[in-house]
Every structure is written in C-alpha cells, then in structure tokens.
Amino acid sequence: MDDSTKQVLRQIIRRIPLNKLQNMLSKWEHLSKKQLRSLEFTQPKWLLCDNLLSICEENDLSMKHVTELEIIYRIDHPAQGSWNVCQLIDPEEEAVTADLLHFKQLFKAHLRGLISHVSVKTKKHEDGAIWIRIAWGDNFTQPNHLKPTYVVHHLQTPYVFVSGLTMKHKPLLHQALVLSAHYGGIKDVHLSGRCLTALRDLLMRQYKQVFPVKHPRLLLERSPLPSNPNIQMEHAKHAENRLQMAAEAFGEGILPKLETAVYKLETRFRENGNGMLGRREEPFRGVVKFASSNLLESLKYCVSSGMASAPVTPLLSSITQKGRNYFVITDKGPGASHTPGPNI
Amino acid sequence: MSLLKPLNKLPELNTANVLLVENEELFQKKLADAIVLLENNVNVIVRLARSLPLPLESRPRIDLVVFIVHLNSEQSLLSAEASLKHLDSSYFLGKVCFLVTGARCGTLPYERLTSLKKLAATLNSPLLMTEDRTTEGVNTVAQRVLAVLRVAAGLVPMATGLYLSSLTRCTVPTDPDWQNQD
Numbered sequence: 001m002d003d004s005t006k007q008v009l010r011q012i013i014r015r016i017p018l019n020k021l022q023n024m025l026s027k028w029e030h031l032s033k034k035q036l037r038s039l040e041f042t043q044p045k046w047l048l049c050d051n052l053l054s055i056c057e058e059n060d061l062s063m064k065h066v067t068e069l070e071i072i073y074r075i076d077h078p079a080q081g082s083w084n085v086c087q088l089i090d091p092e093e094e095a096v097t098a099d100l101l102h103f104k105q106l107f108k109a110h111l112r113g114l115i116s117h118v119s120v121k122t123k124k125h126e127d128g129a130i131w132i133r134i135a136w137g138d139n140f141t142q143p144n145h146l147k148p149t150y151v152v153h154h155l156q157t158p159y160v161f162v163s164g165l166t167m168k169h170k171p172l173l174h175q176a177l178v179l180s181a182h183y184g185g186i187k188d189v190h191l192s193g194r195c196l197t198a199l200r201d202l203l204m205r206q207y208k209q210v211f212p213v214k215h216p217r218l219l220l221e222r223s224p225l226p227s228n229p230n231i232q233m234e235h236a237k238h239a240e241n242r243l244q245m246a247a248e249a250f251g252e253g254i255l256p257k258l259e260t261a262v263y264k265l266e267t268r269f270r271e272n273g274n275g276m277l278g279r280r281e282e283p284f285r286g287v288v289k290f291a292s293s294n295l296l297e298s299l300k301y302c303v304s305s306g307m308a309s310a311p312v313t314p315l316l317s318s319i320t321q322k323g324r325n326y327f328v329i330t331d332k333g334p335g336a337s338h339t340p341g342p343n344i
Numbered sequence: 345m346s347l348l349k350p351l352n353k354l355p356e357l358n359t360a361n362v363l364l365v366e367n368e369e370l371f372q373k374k375l376a377d378a379i380v381l382l383e384n385n386v387n388v389i390v391r392l393a394r395s396l397p398l399p400l401e402s403r404p405r406i407d408l409v410v411f412i413v414h415l416n417s418e419q420s421l422l423s424a425e426a427s428l429k430h431l432d433s434s435y436f437l438g439k440v441c442f443l444v445t446g447a448r449c450g451t452l453p454y455e456r457l458t459s460l461k462k463l464a465a466t467l468n469s470p471l472l473m474t475e476d477r478t479t480e481g482v483n484t485v486a487q488r489v490l491a492v493l494r495v496a497a498g499l500v501p502m503a504t505g506l507y508l509s510s511l512t513r514c515t516v517p518t519d520p521d522w523q524n525q526d
Contacts, residue, residue, distance in 0.1 A: 231376045234363070234393040305369075306394060 001057050008145045009056065009066045013049045016073055021048075024076070028069045030061055064121070067145060071123050071133045074150060078196040081163050085191045085199055088158040088177065090184025098155055098182060100130060106180035107132065114172045119143040129154045136169050149173065152196065158183070159203050161196055190326035198256035203323045207256055210247035242310050246303035249312035250320055255296040261325040263288040263315065268331055283331070296320065348398060349432040350439055353405035359387045360497035361405055362489065366412035367394055367423035371445060371476045375412070378486035386499055388490070396427035407497035408439050408505075410489060415446040415456050425463065438505025439496050440469040442514075443485065445476040464514035471514040
C-alpha cells in the first residue's frame, strides 16, 4: 500500500460513523473473520484506523479494494451531497437490449479513450442500478480519489443520476454515457436533490398519484368524521375540494423528498403605479428559491390548508408533472410582455 | 355574496347555533368538543368555518358568531377583519363575540391586542381572553361562550343579546397612554 491509498482509506474511515463501521467492513469482505474480530470498535477512531491500516497492509490491499469500501458505503447512504439528473435522448435500437456487462466494458473503454488518467469502479446494486465511481486525473496527474464522481444509472431507463461532477469533466462523462448506452444525446433535466430514491421515484412516477375524477368518493370516505353530530363543518365541501386539488398536483401518501425549487425570473417588472422599475424595457432579474426538508409535502400542505389558492398554479404543479425543480421564467415573446401567465 | 343575516331562518325549539370562525383551525375543534360536552339541556349545534362568507346553498340559522384570533399571527387578525365584512349589521347587537388566545405571552407585539380591542369596542362586542393550551382553559372558555350563546339564542327569559352585550362589551379607555400603565 502506498501513501495515497492510505490517505484515501483514512478519509473513508473518517466519513463512516463508528456505529456503522463494523457493518460496512463485514460487507466489504476483504478482511477475514479473525481480523474483523481483532478490531476493537470501542476504541477511538484514529487508533482503530491505524489498526485497520496495518491489517490492510498485511492483506496487501490496493486502491481498487479501498475504493470498493467507499462505493459500498455510498450505496447504503446515498444522501450525501447533491444529485443532479440527466436524461439520455434519442435511443438507438441497441439501447433496449443493453446488458450490464456490455455497458460496463463500453463505458470504461470510452472514458479511457477520452482521458488518459481516470479510475473507474462499478458495482451493481440490488435494485438493478449500476453505480459508477469515477476518480478523475489530468494528463499529467494521477486520478484524485479524494473527490470522486458518482454516477447511478438504471439500464433500460433514460435517466442518469450524477453527484460530485465538475464542469470540466461534464462533457467527458456525457460523451462516454451517450456512447456506451447507445443513445443519441443527453440533456440536463434540471432536477436536483439530496435524496436519490426521491429523484428516481419522481421521474419514474413511482409515488401515489391522484387523477382528476368526476365523483371524488374516496376522498369523502377518507376525511375524518366529526366526533359529534352536533359539530358541523361549514366549509366541508371546499375543504374536500382543496384536498383533492392538492393531491392531484402533488400526489398523496409519502411524497418524494425534494429540498429546493428554484425559479429564475427574467420577466419585466409589473406594478400598478408608474414607478421607475415598471418602465424599464429590460427584464427584471431575480431568483425565487423555496427550501424545505420536504418541499412537496410543504407545498401540498399550503394548498390543502388554504394558505395557497386552490387551483395550484402551474409553476408549482410542474415540479411533479415535469419532474424538475429549476425553472427559468421569461415573458412570452418580446412584444407581448403585458400578458400574464409566464412561460416555463 | 350576500351578507349573513341572523333572522332569515326560523329558530328551532330548544336549539342554539354557534359559529366558530378561526383561520388556523387549531383551536376550534377542541372548543367545539368542549361546548358540545358541557351542554346537556339545550341542543347546541357548533358550526366551524375558516372564514366568512359561508357557502350560499344551505346557510343555517346562526345565533352567535365567535371569532377566534391568535395573537401570535397577524394573518389571524386580518382574516377575522375580512370575515367581519360578510356579517349583517344586526349581528352586532349582541350576537358576535371575540376570543383571543396567547395574550399572556409577553413577546408578542402589543399593538395587535390593542387593535383587536379597538375593533371589538367599535363593534360593541365582548372580547374574551382564552387559555388554549390547557383543558381547564378550554372548559372555562366553553362555559363562557355557552353563557353568551344561551342569551343570544333567546333561551334565557328576560335577557337578550343586546342587553347582555351592553354590559359585557369591550371598552377602550380614552386615555391615550393607557397601554403604558399596565
């Protein structure tokens, strides 16, 4: 083991909480049972780390093995850092029949063709997703394992989830992905969040959706009955209506966990008076950012409790309908800037 | 949208209707339960609403309108003020009552309570301070609302809502710096 491997292993151990470390190391399968038992998990972390390093040296583990530990930990705890989503477009015929091994080989070959110093490690998750860990190097430097990029792709779906990618390496990764998955192109979906499963559920519509119906019986049945016949809700019908609207816009049950929604405004400033800002020709730039630990749940509550007006504005409902949380809002056309209703 | 009028429906025998208006819908269910449990002699019907106006079809007779205002939110006060516009003026002859929660908390802006007191005073309506966190407080306020309701619904002989409210209505002292004295 060289120094850089040791440094990477130390960093990985530092990131894993002590109570999860034993479980991770047994999943890693590069330590024998006896070696695992010899480690004292009640020790302080730096001492434990030193012991672990000596065992790893004994077993003659290399960087390849060490990064495997990180990928195992990352698969179990994907909510570290922000994930961005890209969509592959224009599938070719082979895209439907692509298999994992083939994809893996092609991806590695394509990426190595594009950049000389790169280290790629893949692992198949239980749910069928392929996890790719990429450590980027330069033409003259070795791959930097301290800042890897993670890519998650479910084969036969067009979506790719990327975390920790710099602008510099973006075109390389996109090109390798497009070529190895047999697609014609790739585009940014403008969806990002910390929770990987939530992003996947939102894009693949794997949450409980509600569709407009003429007779909302189910909702009537579900609403809690007043405890006493002498207590009556005067606005019961409105409340039902609001609940239905909210459920139609955001779904029901457990909603995917998004953290932010960003609206970038490039519209003209509208005001009733004859102020300075209203007369300007150029757009008034601004950013509106909604943040919450569970944004969709919060928005749904706003609508169902009556804080927001009942037919949900398309600006909010398109988070779920279009599966994105970054929008740029511009006026429709250069001349028709008076018309309300922004263009998304 | 037409105004809510107190006398456009005939009264039923031995029945009192009370409407609780609260924008937040936090306290009104608790209060409604307490009111219904407390009263055994009279058939009390509690109606809950976030705000006025009520839907036009199936508008019931309402003997007393109670506005619940939480002092910790400005919206609560604004919503009550907006709802007041949908009441017929004859309601203010003893058929409206205000409940205030959170007045004990010292960190809240005092102007809110002042403006609410002024509002109640100009409308000749009683203003009841409420403790909404404890069951005792809820029961106490339920009793007080019931007492007002019985009179407003005409269930107490020789007393009318107008008579009661002239005794219980909120008054604001004319001294300009009265709020600094307490």
